[in-house]
């Protein structure tokens with residue numbers, strides 16, 4: 001996507017200019033005739049191609065799947081590209097602009113374009129299993145439930161059957177599947193493997209439940225605000241104001257792709273945070289803490305508990321990546337002015 005941004009020649013014509021092209025063509029009656037002779041199906045396909053070109057995101061040139069934003073001059077951007085542009089400019093400390101017309105863009109300045117969203121949802125797209133063409137708004141349900149060619153698993157996969165195939169072959173497979181006749185010891189290994197994955201998840205949750213019954217617990221809803229330093233390459237840092245928890249003063253700091261010189265050059269983004277103790281302590285303080293999205297954010301954070309022993313000399317934890325589900329989630333966070341999250345802290349008794 002970055003390459004498209006760097007080479008303005010690759011950006012397609014504005015929708016308005018191609019529309020003018022069409023209408024001037026229609027003014028000439030001589031050119032209209034051969035068009036009528038074309039089979040109607042082919043005409044439909046041309047119309048579809050032209051609509052695809054007009055309604056696509058002006059940054060990635062794909063047809064947006066759901067939300068579509070537009071700049072003040074009507075240039076369309078899919079939600080992914082829009083948040084990426086906002087996140088990029090936050091990292092570079094620049095005002096975000098529309099890649100087509102350079103007008104200022106932001107969450108307040110840009111609006112959604114519901115008409116285009118609806119038009120795109122009516123445009124046909126091919127099913128990835130059977131290649132049939134359906135309006136986009138019906139495609140998801142067709143691929144999940146309706147399509148006879150959709151990839152299906154045998155219902156005995158829980159006890160180890162690895163059969164996968166088109167849905168129309170499922171009934172025949174299950175009638176002849178050998179797994180229901182296997183003995184307990186034959187299917188034991190498959191069940192043990194399944195349990196192992198689940199055990200990992202419950203271990204995290206059990207630990208949280210255990211921590212919740214400690215005497216000294218505190219939670220804070222915090223706001224990380226961006227700031228910059230006067231380094232040679234200005235980097236983006238975040239910091240909360242001081243907050244008190246468990247009779248101490250604390251600050252949380254965050255950095256974006258902190259191991260790289262220029263994070264705006266990479267597509268893979270991470271935010272790492274550090275918990276920093278601001279009060280003076282005379283004896284060691286063992287803490288466990290976790291980051292949650294809290295009531296003021298919709299970021300998807302996976303549960304993870306960190307542990308650190310603060311000493312009079314060591315008052316800052318290492319930088320840990322906020323366990324976001326993916327890099328797109330990170331861009332979503334960077335696109336907003338501040339990062340809101342909840343930190344829960346548990347003081348571990350000696």
Ligand SMILES: [Zn+2]
Pocket residue numbers: 057058059060061062077078079080081082
């Ligand atoms: Zn896009």
Ligand SMILES: [Zn+2]
Pocket residue numbers: 071072073074075098099100101102103
């Ligand atoms: Zn624009």
Ligand SMILES: [Zn+2]
Pocket residue numbers: 127128129130131132142143147148149150
């Ligand atoms: Zn299908």
Ligand SMILES: [Zn+2]
Pocket residue numbers: 154155156157161162163173174177178179
């Ligand atoms: Zn089977």
